[in-house]
Amino acid sequence: MGKRILILGAGFGGLACANTLRKNLGQEHRIIIIDRKKSFMMGLVKLWVLNGTRNLEESQTPLSSLNAKGIEYLNDEITKIEVAKKRVQVKGHGWLEYDYLVVALGTELAPERVEGFEGRGFNLYDSKQVPGLREKLLALRKGKVAISIMGAPYKCPPAPYEAAMMISDMLENNGTRKAIDLEVFAPSPIALPVAGPKVSADVVEMIGKFGIKFSPNCKPKVVRDGEVEFENGRREKFDVLIGIPQHRAPDVIKSSGLAAEWIAVDRETLRTQFENVFAIGDVTEIKMGQLAMPKAGIFAEGEAKVVAQEITDEIAGQKPQAAYNGQGYCYVEAGNRTAGYVEADFYNSAGPAFKLDAPAEKYFEKKHEFERSRLKEWLL
Ligand SMILES: Cc1cc2nc3c(=O)[nH]c(=O)nc-3n(C[C@H](O)[C@H](O)[C@H](O)COP(=O)(O)OP(=O)(O)OC[C@H]3O[C@@H](n4cnc5c(N)ncnc54)[C@H](O)[C@@H]3O)c2cc1C
Known part of the structure; x- marks a missing residue:
């Protein structure tokens, strides 16, 4: 029997998860992704709008293109999550039931x-x-x-x-x-x-x-x-x-009783305390001592791929083996067509480890490739 997987939020994590699941699973399984936004734009593009190398309107990629890939996209507001009944309330679509739920709702600004x-x-x-x-x-x-x-x-x-x-x-x-x-x-x-x-x-x-x-x-x-x-x-x-x-955490997380603020997850499996409910990306809090894992797209994407693999394995009747490794990187743009490069390993056994390379033109190019490759894989 086909399973129904609901993904809440079509940002960095939600898009990576939906696409990986679609590649892994047969068409009998439904993948439904819900977002109030009609289009996707990476956060880092805001800085390109600031320095005038990009225009806001032309940097939006419509989410409606997901439908052609076999991912059902609903442009709507999520108003309630009821884990006890395994269902989610969506403003214009009523209650949607799920077999697996992936919460990727990001953050609100305060x-x-x-x-x-x-x-x-x-x-x-x-x-x-x-x-x-x-x-x-x-x-x-x-x-x-x-x-x-x-x-x-x-x-x-x-x-x-x-x-x-x-x-x-x-x-x-x-x-x-x-x-x-x-x-x-x-x-x-x-x-x-x-x-x-x-x-x-x-x-x-x-x-x-x-x-x-x-x-x-x-x-x-x-x-x-x-x-x-x-x-x-x-x-x-x-x-x-x-x-x-x-x-701050999105209101619907708090009003649905999922968490008082950020959602706690197992740092390797991204499972929450609720059955068949995973949470990924900025909406989660993964603590390492006093510090929490930073909120960044690269981590949301890495977590998304692990969750997609776990769901795939479970549906196939296998014991899920995938585990998130806490690794990521980013390009720190420094003007004049250069960027520095930061690599991070948060789950390193001797404590989080980092590397920072000085600004260079090659990292500036890689930053642009970072955006291009994701848009191509997820939406084009
Ligand atoms: C200026 C800037 C630069 C950045 N640079 C980088 C970088 O270089 N590298 C990097 O890795 N990260 C970068 N980031 C961070 C990155 O954008 C975020 O960490 C990433 O988007 C988090 O992904 P997510 O899937 O958790 O959440 P999001 O991408 O924020 O997605 C959450 C989605 O949920 C939707 N949503 C929320 N509530 C509801 C609701 N009730 N109903 C319907 N939809 C809802 C939202 O509309 C949104 O689309 C940058 C961010 C900014 C602002």
Whole structure:
């Protein structure tokens, strides 16, 4: 008998999972993916919109192309998950039952958690605000651009530093860089707590080469016109404030009683405490001591492939063997058509291990290939 697999969320993790399952399973098994969005765009494209090498509208790939691949795509809002009855409520489609459920709902942004930010600062992670931010930066002749990481967790921890270097490059080309001060403010004592002190120091050195300052232990408390006040009492004037808001779990996770915030999973199998329910990507929390696995597409994708293999094996009546290895990488764009390269091994037996390579043109090319290859595999 055919099984019905519901995948909630057609982002990085959901798309990787649906495609792997479709390749593995016969057509008697239904794969249904649900998302409120009509199209997919990788998060990293926001930075290309910021530096003007991409246009927001042209960077969207329609999710409707999934149907031709034998993946049923529903463009709708998920309103309730009832694990006890193995069903999910979808606004325009009623209750959908499942044999297997994969929750890949990502995160929500919480800019409202810093008083006065909305309306005074630009949210770097809200793609709708990025074109306006670009215009503002290009119009600025002199002054201060403050980039504030407003709280943790937030996805793609190196992205604010990438943005800083790309902005520096943009201003250089605009002839205004010398008259504009650029500074990154982080709430943590080091730049990338999840990658440890060595990589953090390397990142601070990397941005330092662009004349970008770094201030740790600066969590914003309140934003007023032209001024941000941090919890440590420091006040900083700005002409442009760019914020990376703290993230929170999607409401439907909490209202359905799946978790109080992020979903706990087994770090190798991605199984939740609920029968036949898996969770992958940013919506999960995988703890390693005090630290949690960072929220990034590369991890969502790796987890998705493991879950797809487990479901495939189970349907075939075999004992699932696949296990997630906690490994990933990313390209840290540094302007001038270069990118650095970070490799991470979070489940390393002696503790998380990292490697950072200096910016090079080859990594910039690989970053573009990273996007191209996924779009081709998942949606084209
Ligand atoms: C500026 C920036 C740069 C980045 N750079 C990189 C990078 O270089 N490398 C990397 O690996 N990662 C990068 N990331 C992070 C990456 O984009 C995310 O970590 C990744 O998208 C997480 O995948 P996911 O499947 O968990 O969630 P998502 O991709 O966010 O997908 C979740 C989906 O669920 C849908 N959804 C949520 N709630 C509902 C609901 N109730 N009903 C219907 N649909 C719903 C959403 O619409 C969304 O499409 C970057 C992110 C940003 C913002």
